[in-house]
Amino acid sequence: xxxxxxxxxxxxxxxxxxxxxxxxxxxxxxxxxxxxxxxxxxxxxxxxxxxxxxxxxxxxxxxxxxxxxxxxxxxxxxxxxxxxxxxxxxxxxxxxxxxxxxxxxxxxxxxxxxxxxxxxxxxxxxxxxxxxxxxxxxxxxxxxxxxxxxxxxxxxxxxxxxxxxxxxxxxxxxxxxxxxxxxxxxxxxxxxxxxxxxxxxxxxxxxxxxxxxxxxxxxxxxxxxxxxxxxxxxxxxxxxxxxxxxxxxxxxxxxxxxxxxxxxxxxxxxxxxxxxxxxxxx
Amino acid sequence: xxxxxxxxxxxxxxxxxxxxxxxxxxxxxxxxxxxxxxxxxxxxxxxxxxxxxxxxxxxxxxxxxxxxxxxxxxxxxxxxxxxxxxxxxxxxxxxxxxxxxxxxxxxxxxxxxxxxxxxxxxxxxxxxxxxxxxxxxxxxxxxxxxxxxxxxxxxxxxxxxxxxxxxxxxxxxxxxxxxxxxxxxxxxxxxxxxxxxxxxxxxxxxxxxxxxxxxxxxxxxxxxxxxxxxxxxxxxxxxxxxxxxxxxxxxxxxxxxxxxxxxxxxxxxxxxxxxxxxxxxxxxxxxxxxxxxxxxxxxxxxxxxxxxxxxxx
Numbered sequence: 001x002x003x004x005x006x007x008x009x010x011x012x013x014x015x016x017x018x019x020x021x022x023x024x025x026x027x028x029x030x031x032x033x034x035x036x037x038x039x040x041x042x043x044x045x046x047x048x049x050x051x052x053x054x055x056x057x058x059x060x061x062x063x064x065x066x067x068x069x070x071x072x073x074x075x076x077x078x079x080x081x082x083x084x085x086x087x088x089x090x091x092x093x094x095x096x097x098x099x100x101x102x103x104x105x106x107x108x109x110x111x112x113x114x115x116x117x118x119x120x121x122x123x124x125x126x127x128x129x130x131x132x133x134x135x136x137x138x139x140x141x142x143x144x145x146x147x148x149x150x151x152x153x154x155x156x157x158x159x160x161x162x163x164x165x166x167x168x169x170x171x172x173x174x175x176x177x178x179x180x181x182x183x184x185x186x187x188x189x190x191x192x193x194x195x196x197x198x199x200x201x202x203x204x205x206x207x208x209x210x211x212x213x214x215x216x217x218x219x220x221x222x223x224x225x226x227x228x229x230x231x232x233x234x235x236x237x238x239x240x241x242x243x244x245x246x247x248x249x250x251x252x253x254x255x256x257x258x259x260x261x262x263x264x265x266x267x268x269x270x271x272x273x274x275x276x277x278x279x280x281x282x
Numbered sequence: 283x284x285x286x287x288x289x290x291x292x293x294x295x296x297x298x299x300x301x302x303x304x305x306x307x308x309x310x311x312x313x314x315x316x317x318x319x320x321x322x323x324x325x326x327x328x329x330x331x332x333x334x335x336x337x338x339x340x341x342x343x344x345x346x347x348x349x350x351x352x353x354x355x356x357x358x359x360x361x362x363x364x365x366x367x368x369x370x371x372x373x374x375x376x377x378x379x380x381x382x383x384x385x386x387x388x389x390x391x392x393x394x395x396x397x398x399x400x401x402x403x404x405x406x407x408x409x410x411x412x413x414x415x416x417x418x419x420x421x422x423x424x425x426x427x428x429x430x431x432x433x434x435x436x437x438x439x440x441x442x443x444x445x446x447x448x449x450x451x452x453x454x455x456x457x458x459x460x461x462x463x464x465x466x467x468x469x470x471x472x473x474x475x476x477x478x479x480x481x482x483x484x485x486x487x488x489x490x491x492x493x494x495x496x497x498x499x500x501x502x503x504x505x506x507x508x509x510x511x512x513x514x515x516x517x518x519x520x521x522x523x524x525x526x527x528x529x530x531x532x533x534x535x536x537x538x539x540x541x542x543x544x545x546x547x548x549x550x551x552x553x554x555x556x557x558x559x560x561x562x563x564x565x566x567x568x569x570x571x572x573x574x575x576x577x578x579x580x581x582x583x584x585x586x587x588x589x590x591x592x593x594x595x
Contacts, residue, residue, distance in 0.1 A: 063352075110350075110379055118350060119379050122370060128340045129375065132310070132347020132355070135332060139308075139353075162340035170332070 009221045012046045015085070016220070019046070020249040021276045022081040022094055028269045032098040032106075036247040036259035038078030040182035040217070041070075041149060044242050045082045047223035048147055052231070057087040060114050064142050067133055069118045071126025072151035072180060073107040080104050080113070088115035124157025126150065127177055131167050134175040134237075145231065146175045153185025156195050167237045168209025175237045176230040177210075181217065182246035184257045201241055210239040217242030250275050286449040287424035289481065293319025293386055293445060296431025297356060301327050304435060308332060308348050310357040312341040318358040318388035318445070338363045342371035342383070349381035354435065360394065361387030361403025361444055365410050376440045377416040384434045385442040390420065390480060391531030392564045392572035393446030399563040403444065407479075408536025410442050411509045417441040417462060418509040420480040420530075420538075423452045426506060429460035437462055446531065448569040450481040453504075463507050465515035471501035474587050474594075475519035475526050479505045479538045482529035482557075482578065489583035500587055511541050513549075520550035525590035527555045529583050531573070534558040553593035555586040 003011070019042050027035055045068075049055065053066040070079050077097060084091040089103065097104035103112045107121025120126050130148040137144035150160060167175060179201065183190055191198045206212045211233045215226040223242065230238035246260070247253030250272050264272065273279035301307050301323055309315070309323055313336045316324070324331045334340045338359045345355035358364075364372070364387045376383045387406055388394075394401040410418050417437060421427040427445055434441040441462075453468070468483065469490050478486035483504045490500040501523055503515055519526055526546060528539040539556030546554050559576045573579060 067350075118346070119375060122374050125339075125343050125371060125375055128334075128343030129347035129350065131334075131340075132344035132349075132353075133351045134347070135344070136308070136348050136351030136353045140351075144351075159337075159339045159343065162334070162337040163343075166334045166337065166340060166344075169335075 005221070008051065012050055012220045015050070016042050016046055017276050019078065019081045019085065021278050022084070022091070023077045024264065024269065024272045024276065026081070026094045026097050027077055028264045029095050030097055030099050031263055032077060033261045033263050034074045034077060035262065036184070036253060036257065037072060037075045037151065037182070039248045039253065040244040040246050041075045041078050041180050042249065043218045043220050043223055044149060044178055044180065045078060047220050047227060049082050049086055051224050052227040053147065057115065060088060064144060066145045066147065067117050069120065069126040069130050069146070069148045070108055071120055071148050072123065072154050073120030075149070076106070076108050079108060083113070083115040086115070089113070123151070123154040124159040127160055127163035127167070130175055131163055131170065131172065134172045135170060137174055138172070144174065148175070148177045150177060150179055151185070152179060152181050152183065152190040152198065155179070155198055164205060164208045171235055172237045173234050176227070176240065177237065178240045178242055180244055181241050182244040184246045184260065186260055188257065205239040209236060211236040212239045212241065214241045214243065217244030218248055285452055287452050288447050288449050289421060289424050289427045290319050290388060290445045290447045292421070292424040292427030293431060294322035296428040297323035298326055299432055300435040301330065304354050306352065307354040307356065307435065310334065310341050310345045310348065310355050312336055312338045312359050314360070315358055318360065318386055320358055338368045339371050342368045343375060345383045346371070346375045346379070346381050349383050354382060356384045356386065358386035358388065360389045360401055361406040362401060365403060365406035369409055372410070372416070373413045377413045380415055380439055382438060383440050387442060387444045388447065390444040390446035392569050392576065393448035395564070395567045395569045395572045398566040402564045404533050404559050404564050405536070406444055407508050407532050407538065408540065411536065411541060415439060416509065417507065419443045419462065419507055421445060421506050422480060422483045422504055423450055423454055425452055425454040425456065425458060426460055429454070429458055430506065433460035433462050444480070446481060448481060451484045453483060460506070463510045463512055465512040466504040466506070467501065468504055469500065469502035471499040472523055473499045473525070474590055475501040475503060475523045476529060476583060476587065477503045477505050477516070477519065477526060477538065477542055478529040479508055480531050482531055485578070485580040485583055486529050488580040489587065492580065492584050493587055498587065498591065505538055508538050508541055511545060513545055516542055516545055517549055520546050520552045525553050525587070525594040527557060527583060527586040527590055529557040529578070531578055532558050533561065535561060553590040555590045557582050557586050
């Protein structure tokens with residue numbers, strides 16, 4: 001029986017908890033970090049991989065697939081957890097992430113990890129690569145749509161703005177850039193103290209020639225609607241501002257930039273398990 | 283050796299030939315493509331040219347995206363704006379990922395002398411030679427430049443071609459096949475070896491002629507591939523001639539001289555002297571006068587060979 005949209009949203013909301021749980025377990029076991037920037041993109045990743053994108057985990061290089069580039073590569077723990085659930089590689093590998101010898105490198109590595117489309121981590125680079133991919137898809141008349149997730153801190157990088165100008169020049173309506181607007185970057189508030197002039201974001205991108213949409217970044221239904229609208233839009237690339245919360249999903253990590261690089265203590269780990277429903281309250 | 287020709291003029295015919303045989307080839311440019319031989323391709327295949335504006339990093343990353351999607355992207359810019367400005371994109375997103383992108387870096391050495399030090403690519407080989415999995419070519423003349431473009435297209439993986447616009451003698455014939463990773467021997471010799479790259483083959487051969495008058499027989503190798511180095515040819519030069527002089531239109535730090543010295547020191551220590559720009563910035567001037575000023579002449583090579591022979595004893 002066909003799943004209704006409401007049922008899909010409900011199942012993805014549950015899956016979002018499971019993904020966060022995997023992230024918590026993996027990072028706790030391996031001493032990895034970047035929990036905050038992984039949590040802010042979970043719903044975006046789910047709306048893409050479980051709703052919008054045409055991909056085949058059994059045939060990751062299928063020529064007509066849609067492509068996601070996680071330009072903010074430090075969200076790798078979130079991406080790996082989603083890719084594992086999708087079946088690109090065994091979920092057990094998550095417990096090796098970011099350790100020596102693992103296929104799951106500190107930042108995404110396209111040559112090692114099935115499902116990773118582009119090596120990323122050095123910020124600012126993914127959007128231009130998406131441009132090249134989208135141009136190639138259009139040349140070959142392929143149905144491929146290209147999605148690029150960038151961070152708000154990442155938008156300090158000059159290369160983002162080179163791409164923001166050139167992509168609309170090529171009228172790449174098969175490309176959609178999603179801004180994970182979680183308001184923080186490594187050392188502080190992105191549009192607060194560090195780069196207040198990043199705002200007004202929507203006006204800037206609109207002025208550069210993008211179809212700009214705004215979405216509640218942890219509302220899966222809202223993200224699905226925005227992705228649908230982006231796909232329908234012709235003649236311009238779409239820029240979705242996903243309004244997110246860094247560290248979303250745990251009471252003690254939400255909006256606390258300590259979790260950009262913080263690691264979980266044993267007590268925090270158990271609290272996280274409880275909040276995500278994996279451990280009974282004491 | 284015959285007439286003089288500008289090496290970069292070999293880029294255009296090379297790109298057109300690759301375009302004809304490879305429908306998957308695309309040309310990603312950053313405004314200034316015609317200055318580095320991009321004109322003929324742009325005229326013939328305008329639908330395969332993508333201009334991202336004066337944005338070399340964007341150009342390299344866009345090329346990476348094309349390669350991800352199975353295309354064969356070439357891109358070009360003046361060498362400094364590729365090898366310096368966009369080196370991270372070349373290193374992390376093309377070489378590390380083994381994507382099939384081809385780079386053409388113009389204004390090699392002092393050939394952009396009229397532009398001054400901002401534009402003169404004098405350390406490009408040094409920077410790029412340190413990048414794993416990247417092939418670095420420095421073709422010698424207009425013909426081998428065209429052939430290098432074709433060879434780069436056939437090579438699976440990233441290739442950087444550095445090329446200048448100072449007129450240089452033409453040594454290679456129309457039937458020449460560029461062999462990536464192979465030195466071309468232009469003169470036999472048993473007393474010393476001169477290894478040149480790029481436009482230094484002319485002075486190297488003239489130096490060998492001069493030295494012969496003094497009874498010194500110098501072997502001359504044209505090392506158009508700086509990486510991967512033709513270790514077999516270098517080892518043979520060390521074993522059979524016992525003294526080596528390198529000649530490049532580039533800083534002596536980290537380029538051909540560095541590559542040869544590293545290999546020789548570890549495998550068959552013999553004197554290696556390096557002719558090239560010392561540890562300074564090349565200033566503005568005519569390329570020909572800069573070649574003299576910065577010590578990249580026949581005479582510099584002759585003197586270096588004589589000094590190497592003294593050290594050999």
